Amino acid sequence: MSYLEYSVNSVPSGFRKILFLNWPLILLLFSVAGVGFLMLYSVAGGSFSVWAEPQAKRFAMGLMIMLLAAMIPIWFWRNISFVAYGLSLTLLLGVEFFGTVGMGAQRWIDLGFMRLQPSELTKITSVMLLAAYYDWLPAKRVSNPIWILFPLLIILIPTFLVLRQPDLGTALLLMVGGGGMLFLAGVHWAYFAGVTAIGASTIFTVFKSRGTEWQLLADYQYRRIDTFLDPSSDPLGAGYHITQSKIALGSGGWTGRGFMQGTQSRLNFLPEKHTDFIFTTLAEEFGFVGAFSLLSLYVLIIVFCVASAIATRDRFSSLVTLGIALTFFLYFAVNMSMVMGLAPVVGVPLPMVSYGGSAMLVLMAAFGIVQSAHVHRPR
Amino acid sequence: MRRNPRELSGLWRKTSRRALLLGGAQVAFAGVLGWRMVNLQVEQADQFRLLAEENRINIRLIPPARGELYDRNGKVIAQNVPSYRIVMVPEDVGDVDAVIQRLQLLVRIDPEDLERGLEEMRRSPPFLPITLAEQVSWEAVSRVSVNAPALPGVTAEVGLTRVYPRGPDFAHVAGYVGPVSDYDLNQLQDPDPLLRIPRFQIGKVGLEAKREDLLRGKAGAKRVEVNATGRVMRELDRTEGRPGADVQLTVDADLQSYVQARLGSESASAIVMDCETGDLLAIASSPIFDPNTFVRGISVADYRALTEDPYRPLASKSVQGIYPPGSTFKMITAMAALENGLITADETVYCPGHMDLSGRRFHCWRRGGHGNVDLQNALKQSCDVYFYDIAQRVGMDKISVMAKKFGLGVKHDVPMSAVAKGLAPDRAWKQRVRGEDWLVGDTANAAIGQGFVLASPLQLSVMTARLATGRSVSPRLIKSIDGIEEPRQNGEPLDVDENHLRMVRRGMYAVSNDRRGTAYGSRVIADEYRLAGKTGTSQVRNITETERRSGVVRNEDLPWERRDHALFVNYAPADAPKIAVSVVVEHGGGGSTAAAPIARDITLQALFGDTPPLSAYPAKDRSRIEAQQDRLRREQEDRDRQERDRA
Structure with missing residues (x-):
C-alpha cells in the first residue's frame, strides 16, 4: 500500500488518460524508430520489404502494447512484478533446455510468430521487481546488509543463467542495470566503493591468470579482449569488424556520403549491418551530423524519463522509470561504444533502430510502464 | 501499512538526488560518445575516407598485346592469335559434377587441368571463373555455345596465344614464350606488375627473352569497385596500356x-x-x-x-x-x-x-x-x-x-x-x-x-x-x-x-x-x-x-x-x-x-x-644436286601442307 492509492481521485480515468501521456517521449520514440526504418531501407539496398517493413509492423505492434500498458494503472504493474520476474526466469530456464542455438549461443525460444529472447525480457522484469522491492522495503533497512541480499539474488540468478548461454554482454548489462537500481534506491555509498574495488582486483586477477593453470576465462574471451585493445593487431581476423566499422564511421566525415551511398555497408565490408552494426551505416551515410542527432534523441529520451521520475512522488513509479531509462541507456551506450571501438564487440543491439523483434517489443512495453507511471502519478 | 510521510519524502529526496547524479553520469557518457564521434568523423575523417576507398577500389591490369616478329620481307615469324579457353563460374553452375560430365562429352578436358581447376574452385570465392581447358579449337567452342542451356555457368573466353607459324625454323632466333615462373621473378627483379599476373607469358629464350623490354608493352589498368568478398561491382575507369613493339628481323x-x-x-x-x-x-x-x-x-x-x-x-x-x-x-x-x-x-x-x-x-x-x-x-x-x-x-x-x-x-x-x-x-x-x-x-x-x-x-x-x-x-x-x-x-x-x-x-x-x-x-x-x-x-x-x-x-x-x-x-x-x-x-x-x-x-x-x-654447278654434280633440290622441295611442300592443315 503506498501513498499513491490514497490519491487515486487525482488520477485521470478512462480515455482522458490519453491527454496525460508523456507525449514528447512518444514523439522521441517515433523519431528514433523512424531513423531505424530509414537505415533498414538503406542497408537492404533500397528495399522496403526486406527489413524495414517487418520492423515497422513490429513498431506498430509495440506502440499498441505501449498504449495498453500506459492505460493500466501503475500499481497493477507493481503488483505483478514478482510474477513477471518469475515468468521471465522460467523462460530463461526454458532457453537452457529448448533454446535455439544461434551465433554460437543459446538465446532464443521460438514462439511461432516471433523468436523471443528471454534475456531481453529479464532486463525489464528484474528492474520492476527491484523497484517493487524497494517500494516495499522501509527506508531504514535499505542499506542493511541482510536486506541487500535479496536484491543481489534478484540480479545474480538471471545473470548466472544468461552467462551459461553464454552471453557475456547481456550478463554485464543485467549486473550494471541492477547495480544502478540499488544505487537509485539509496543503498549506502560504501557498498559501491567496495564492489568497485573488488571488481578492479578481479579484472587484475583475470589478466594475471592468463596462460596459467587457473585461467579464469576461455581463450576466445581473452582474444576478444585483445582484439578490442588493439584491433589493428589482427585486421583480417578477429579485429576485422572493429576496423571496418571504424573505417565506415570515419569515412562519413561531417555530413556523410549521402543516403544509400555508403560504400562500406553497400559493399558488405560491415558485419551484421542490419542489426548490431546499423549505427555504422547511419554514421557513414549521414556523417557526424546524423550520428550526433541520433545520440541527441537518445539523450533526450533519458532526460524526459529522469524528469518524469523526479516529478512523481511514488517510489515504485520513480524507480521503475529510472531503471528502464538506465537499461535503455546501457543498450545504446554499449552498442555505440562497441562500433566506435571504445568497448569490445558484444552482441547488444542499438535500441529501436537495430532489426529485431524481442528488444523492440520489450522496450516498447517497458516504455508503456514508464507512460503508465507518468499518467498515474499523483497530482 | 501506511508509510510515514517524512520517511517517504526523505527517500524521495535521496532518490531524486541520485537520479540526477546517475542521469548526469549518463549524459556525461553520451558526451564521451559525442567526443569520440568528433574524433573519428571529423578529426580522422580524411584518413578513414582513404581507407574506405582502398577497401572499395581494386586495380585490375589489362595485359598489352605482345609485339609481333616479322622477317625482312614482312613475313610473320611470331604472332598473337586468338585462343579460346573454357571457363566455369561455379556459383552459376549448380550441379558442378553433372555439368562437367556433360562438358566432357563435348570438349576433351585434360584430367590434370580438371583436377587443378576443381582444386582452385574449392579455394576461391564462387564468382571467380575457373579455367577448365585452354587452347580449345573453334569447333569445340561452337559445340559448347550451342549446348549453352545444358551448361549453365560455362562460357568460352577469348585470349591471345603466341604462335610461331614457321614452326621450328626460328626456334633459336625468336626463341619462345612461357608462363612467368618464380625463378624468372627472382632473376628479372622487374617491378612490372604484369609479372604478378598468374601464367603471364614472357620471353624465355632467344629474341623473345632478350628484347622482352620491347616486346612486352605496358599494362593498362582499370579501376573497379569490389565488395568485401572481392566481387567486381562495376568498372570506374580505365587507362589504356601500350602494346609491345613490332620487331622486324634482318633474317630472310x-x-x-x-x-x-x-x-x-x-x-x-x-x-x-x-x-x-x-x-x-x-x-x-x-x-x-x-x-x-x-x-x-x-x-x-x-x-x-x-x-x-x-x-x-x-x-x-x-x-x-x-x-x-x-x-x-x-x-x-x-x-x-x-x-x-x-x-x-x-x-x-x-x-x-x-x-x-x-x-x-x-x-x-x-x-x-x-x-x-x-x-x-x-x-x-x-x-x-x-x-x-x-x-x-x-x-x-x-x-x-x-x-x-x-x-x-x-x-x-x-x-x-x-x-x-x-x-x-x-x-x-x-x-x-x-x-x-x-x-x-x-x-x-x-x-x-x-x-x-x-x-x-x-x-x-x-x-x-x-x-x-x-x-x-x-x-x-x-x-x-x-x-x-x-x-x-x-x-x-x-x-x-x-x-x-x-x-x-x-x-x-x-x-x-x-x-x-x-x-x-x-x-x-x-x-x-x-x-x-x-x-x-x-x-x-x-x-x-x-x-x-x-x-x-x-x-x-x-x-x-x-x-x-x-x-x-x-x-x-x-x-x-x-x-x-x-x-x-x-x-x-x-x-x-x-x-x-x-x-x-x-x-x-x-x-x-x-x-x-x-x-x-659443275656438270658432274648436276644430277645429284637436282635430286637433292627435288627432295628439299618436296619436304618444303609437305611442311607447307601441314602448316595449312594446322591453321
Missing part, C-alpha cells in the same frame, strides 16, 4: 627455312650474313625443335628427349657453339704476318710434312708434305707447316690482336640467348687463366686454329665478311622496331693494308676455284656466283705417335663424337662480295667434304633468291 625467312632444311638432321649450324650491312640473313642450327610445343606446355617425355639427344637440339649452335676454327683461322695468321711485314706474297716455305719445334714434331695434314709453298698455295692447299713457320715469326700476341680485329674472341651484340665470346688467346691470357707460360707449341697449334683458339659460327661469318670488305662489319639482327630502322652495322674501315687483304682473298679464291684447292669439289662455275672460301677440319682428339706410325684412323671408323668438326667459310660473289657464309658440321669429318657442299648450296640459294639453276 625463306632463306632461313632453306638453310634449316639443307642442314637436315646433321648436328650442324650455318650463318648467312650480308657483307655490306652486317644483316644476318639466316641463323640456322640443327637439329631443331618446335617452339610452339613449349608455348602449349611441353610434356616431360618430349622435354627429356630434347635434353638427352646427343645432337643437342636445344643449343643454338650458330651463336653459342664454340669450336676450334681449324684452318679457317689461317687467314688471321696470314694477315698478322703480312701486316707486321714479316712475309711477302712470293716468299716460300718448304713443307716436308712436318716441323720440329722445341723437341716436338708438328705434322702437316698431308704426310708427304707440300714442298715449297707461297701464301696463295698455302691457303689453297691449307698447308699447316707454312703457318707453323710464319706464326713463329709473328708471335701469338700479334695473332691474337689480329683475330680480335676480325671479330674473333669478341662478343657480338646479337639479341639471342647465350651468345658466345669464343677465345683469341694471347700469352697473358694463358698466364692469367691457367697460370702457365705460353709455349712455342701453343703458337703452332693456334696458327692453324687448334689448341686454345675457339670461335662460333657467327664469329667466323663476321671474320669472313670483314676479310671480304675490309670494314669492321658487325652482325645486325633487328632491322626495324615499329617501322623505325635500326642503324646499319657496316662499320669503319679496318686499319689494314688493302693489298694484304687482296693477297689473302686471292688465296681464298684459289681454295674454291683452283684445281688443287681444298674446296674445288664444291666450286660454282657460274661466274657471277663464284665463291672464295676456306675449309677447316678441326680435331677434337690428339693423334698419338703410335697411331701416326700405324696410319691415322679414318674419320668414318671413329665413333661420332670423336670425329673431326667440318668447317667452311666463304664470301660470294668473289669479285663483288655480297654475303658471307659460315658452316660448321659437328663431327662431320673433313671441311671440304662435309661443310663446303652445304656452304655452296646455301650461298647460291641466298644469291639467287630461290632454287638456283643447275647450270651454276
Whole structure:
C-alpha cells in the first residue's frame, strides 16, 4: 500500500488518460524508430520489404502494447512484478533446455510468430521487481546488509543463467542495470566503493591468470579482449569488424556520403549491418551530423524519463522509470561504444533502430510502464 | 501499512538526488560518445575516407598485346592469335559434377587441368571463373555455345596465344614464350606488375627473352569497385596500356627455312650474313625443335628427349657453339704476318710434312708434305707447316690482336640467348687463366686454329665478311622496331693494308676455284656466283705417335663424337662480295667434304633468291644436286601442307 492509492481521485480515468501521456517521449520514440526504418531501407539496398517493413509492423505492434500498458494503472504493474520476474526466469530456464542455438549461443525460444529472447525480457522484469522491492522495503533497512541480499539474488540468478548461454554482454548489462537500481534506491555509498574495488582486483586477477593453470576465462574471451585493445593487431581476423566499422564511421566525415551511398555497408565490408552494426551505416551515410542527432534523441529520451521520475512522488513509479531509462541507456551506450571501438564487440543491439523483434517489443512495453507511471502519478 | 510521510519524502529526496547524479553520469557518457564521434568523423575523417576507398577500389591490369616478329620481307615469324579457353563460374553452375560430365562429352578436358581447376574452385570465392581447358579449337567452342542451356555457368573466353607459324625454323632466333615462373621473378627483379599476373607469358629464350623490354608493352589498368568478398561491382575507369613493339628481323625467312632444311638432321649450324650491312640473313642450327610445343606446355617425355639427344637440339649452335676454327683461322695468321711485314706474297716455305719445334714434331695434314709453298698455295692447299713457320715469326700476341680485329674472341651484340665470346688467346691470357707460360707449341697449334683458339659460327661469318670488305662489319639482327630502322652495322674501315687483304682473298679464291684447292669439289662455275672460301677440319682428339706410325684412323671408323668438326667459310660473289657464309658440321669429318657442299648450296640459294639453276654447278654434280633440290622441295611442300592443315 503506498501513498499513491490514497490519491487515486487525482488520477485521470478512462480515455482522458490519453491527454496525460508523456507525449514528447512518444514523439522521441517515433523519431528514433523512424531513423531505424530509414537505415533498414538503406542497408537492404533500397528495399522496403526486406527489413524495414517487418520492423515497422513490429513498431506498430509495440506502440499498441505501449498504449495498453500506459492505460493500466501503475500499481497493477507493481503488483505483478514478482510474477513477471518469475515468468521471465522460467523462460530463461526454458532457453537452457529448448533454446535455439544461434551465433554460437543459446538465446532464443521460438514462439511461432516471433523468436523471443528471454534475456531481453529479464532486463525489464528484474528492474520492476527491484523497484517493487524497494517500494516495499522501509527506508531504514535499505542499506542493511541482510536486506541487500535479496536484491543481489534478484540480479545474480538471471545473470548466472544468461552467462551459461553464454552471453557475456547481456550478463554485464543485467549486473550494471541492477547495480544502478540499488544505487537509485539509496543503498549506502560504501557498498559501491567496495564492489568497485573488488571488481578492479578481479579484472587484475583475470589478466594475471592468463596462460596459467587457473585461467579464469576461455581463450576466445581473452582474444576478444585483445582484439578490442588493439584491433589493428589482427585486421583480417578477429579485429576485422572493429576496423571496418571504424573505417565506415570515419569515412562519413561531417555530413556523410549521402543516403544509400555508403560504400562500406553497400559493399558488405560491415558485419551484421542490419542489426548490431546499423549505427555504422547511419554514421557513414549521414556523417557526424546524423550520428550526433541520433545520440541527441537518445539523450533526450533519458532526460524526459529522469524528469518524469523526479516529478512523481511514488517510489515504485520513480524507480521503475529510472531503471528502464538506465537499461535503455546501457543498450545504446554499449552498442555505440562497441562500433566506435571504445568497448569490445558484444552482441547488444542499438535500441529501436537495430532489426529485431524481442528488444523492440520489450522496450516498447517497458516504455508503456514508464507512460503508465507518468499518467498515474499523483497530482 | 501506511508509510510515514517524512520517511517517504526523505527517500524521495535521496532518490531524486541520485537520479540526477546517475542521469548526469549518463549524459556525461553520451558526451564521451559525442567526443569520440568528433574524433573519428571529423578529426580522422580524411584518413578513414582513404581507407574506405582502398577497401572499395581494386586495380585490375589489362595485359598489352605482345609485339609481333616479322622477317625482312614482312613475313610473320611470331604472332598473337586468338585462343579460346573454357571457363566455369561455379556459383552459376549448380550441379558442378553433372555439368562437367556433360562438358566432357563435348570438349576433351585434360584430367590434370580438371583436377587443378576443381582444386582452385574449392579455394576461391564462387564468382571467380575457373579455367577448365585452354587452347580449345573453334569447333569445340561452337559445340559448347550451342549446348549453352545444358551448361549453365560455362562460357568460352577469348585470349591471345603466341604462335610461331614457321614452326621450328626460328626456334633459336625468336626463341619462345612461357608462363612467368618464380625463378624468372627472382632473376628479372622487374617491378612490372604484369609479372604478378598468374601464367603471364614472357620471353624465355632467344629474341623473345632478350628484347622482352620491347616486346612486352605496358599494362593498362582499370579501376573497379569490389565488395568485401572481392566481387567486381562495376568498372570506374580505365587507362589504356601500350602494346609491345613490332620487331622486324634482318633474317630472310625463306632463306632461313632453306638453310634449316639443307642442314637436315646433321648436328650442324650455318650463318648467312650480308657483307655490306652486317644483316644476318639466316641463323640456322640443327637439329631443331618446335617452339610452339613449349608455348602449349611441353610434356616431360618430349622435354627429356630434347635434353638427352646427343645432337643437342636445344643449343643454338650458330651463336653459342664454340669450336676450334681449324684452318679457317689461317687467314688471321696470314694477315698478322703480312701486316707486321714479316712475309711477302712470293716468299716460300718448304713443307716436308712436318716441323720440329722445341723437341716436338708438328705434322702437316698431308704426310708427304707440300714442298715449297707461297701464301696463295698455302691457303689453297691449307698447308699447316707454312703457318707453323710464319706464326713463329709473328708471335701469338700479334695473332691474337689480329683475330680480335676480325671479330674473333669478341662478343657480338646479337639479341639471342647465350651468345658466345669464343677465345683469341694471347700469352697473358694463358698466364692469367691457367697460370702457365705460353709455349712455342701453343703458337703452332693456334696458327692453324687448334689448341686454345675457339670461335662460333657467327664469329667466323663476321671474320669472313670483314676479310671480304675490309670494314669492321658487325652482325645486325633487328632491322626495324615499329617501322623505325635500326642503324646499319657496316662499320669503319679496318686499319689494314688493302693489298694484304687482296693477297689473302686471292688465296681464298684459289681454295674454291683452283684445281688443287681444298674446296674445288664444291666450286660454282657460274661466274657471277663464284665463291672464295676456306675449309677447316678441326680435331677434337690428339693423334698419338703410335697411331701416326700405324696410319691415322679414318674419320668414318671413329665413333661420332670423336670425329673431326667440318668447317667452311666463304664470301660470294668473289669479285663483288655480297654475303658471307659460315658452316660448321659437328663431327662431320673433313671441311671440304662435309661443310663446303652445304656452304655452296646455301650461298647460291641466298644469291639467287630461290632454287638456283643447275647450270651454276659443275656438270658432274648436276644430277645429284637436282635430286637433292627435288627432295628439299618436296619436304618444303609437305611442311607447307601441314602448316595449312594446322591453321
